[in-house]
Each structure stands twice: as C-alpha cells, then as structure tokens.
Amino acid sequence: MTGKTHIMAGITATTAIVAITDAYQPEWFIAAGAAGGLLPDICHSGSKIGRRFPAVSKVVNTLFGHRTFTHSLLFLALVAFILSKFISNPSITMGILAGMVTHFILDAATKQGIKLLYPAKITIRFPFAATTGGKAEGVVLLALTVVTLFYANSILAFF
Known part of the structure; x- marks a missing residue:
C-alpha cells in the first residue's frame, strides 16, 4: 500500500476510537495514528x-x-517499550501503535504479505490480495476516507 493509504488508515482507526471512547487528547491521538501508519x-x-x-x-x-522486522509483532512491542520510556503522553503512544497495527493489516492484504511473526519466516497475507497503487487500493483509500468522515462528523456533533 502507498503512504497516503497508510496515513488515512491510521487516521481512520484513531478517529473511530475517539468517536466511540473517551479518548484523552484526541488531536494528538489522531496525529500520532497518521505517523504510526x-x-x-x-x-x-x-x-x-x-x-x-x-x-x-x-x-x-x-x-x-x-x-520483515518492521512489520512484526516484535517491532510493535519494541516501539511500545521505547515510547513508554520516552513519551509521557499516552495519546501519542497509543496513536502510534494503533497506526502501526493498521499498517500491518493493510500490508497483509498485499501479494507480498508481511512477516508478522518475525524472526519466524512465515509470511502472513490475507486470501485476497491488492496491488500497491492499484485500483483495489484506490477503493480502500476511498472507503477509509468515508469512514473517517463518518466518525469525524460524530465527534464534531459532541462539540
């Protein structure tokens, strides 16, 4: 998947979480989700x-x-550990981790898949596969945008 799709997936996930929970500092959480993506x-x-x-x-x-490593649960755990030691804002930490998870999900939906269980050499991929930058990715990006707008609208309704 391309960078814009990964950014939007991080934004979508964190916006949805903000809409259905009482997230602390939602603006930091959503921005961190984009970066984590x-x-x-x-x-x-x-x-x-x-x-x-x-x-x-x-x-x-x-x-x-x-x-491989950067698309694995091991990397996710390492980033969580490092963030817990150096970032005092839980919204940033959780946003980055949420964005990373969306990245893993999207890349598991490509033909190449990911090494989620690295250092094990097992490739994880969904039974359906999209080509990076292809039409299916365009549909995914559009769907993520629509979902983001839906949840953003419900967030704004509370203000």
Whole structure:
C-alpha cells in the first residue's frame, strides 16, 4: 500500500476510537495514528518515511530487508517499550501503535504479505490480495476516507 493509504488508515482507526471512547487528547491521538501508519515502512527507502530519514531507512533495510522486522509483532512491542520510556503522553503512544497495527493489516492484504511473526519466516497475507497503487487500493483509500468522515462528523456533533 502507498503512504497516503497508510496515513488515512491510521487516521481512520484513531478517529473511530475517539468517536466511540473517551479518548484523552484526541488531536494528538489522531496525529500520532497518521505517523504510526507510516512508521513500519522505515525499512523501505522509497517510502514517505524512508525518504524523510534515508540513513535510518538504509540501515534498517540492510539489516532486515522490507516487510520483515518492521512489520512484526516484535517491532510493535519494541516501539511500545521505547515510547513508554520516552513519551509521557499516552495519546501519542497509543496513536502510534494503533497506526502501526493498521499498517500491518493493510500490508497483509498485499501479494507480498508481511512477516508478522518475525524472526519466524512465515509470511502472513490475507486470501485476497491488492496491488500497491492499484485500483483495489484506490477503493480502500476511498472507503477509509468515508469512514473517517463518518466518525469525524460524530465527534464534531459532541462539540
């Protein structure tokens, strides 16, 4: 999936969570969800985040390759641990983690799949697969946008 779809998925998930819960600092939570939606692709130099941090991207890709460690539960746990030590705002921490989970789900819906259980070499993918940047991804992006607008409308109704 492309960066814009990953960003929108992070925004969609966190906006929905804000709408159905009593989220603390929703603006930070949603922004962090967008960032978390990009974070796993730090392993790809052509990704939005990889182009922003090329040296980090190159090191991570050289060590692990694409869609392995940074697309795993191990990486999710490591990020959660690091955030808990350095970020005192739980909205940011939980938003980033929620965005990362959406990234994993979207990339598991591609032909390449992900190594969710890394270091095990098992590839996780859904039985249906979309091509990155293809028509199916466009439909997913549109659906995410509609869902975001639906939940954002219900959030605004409370103000």
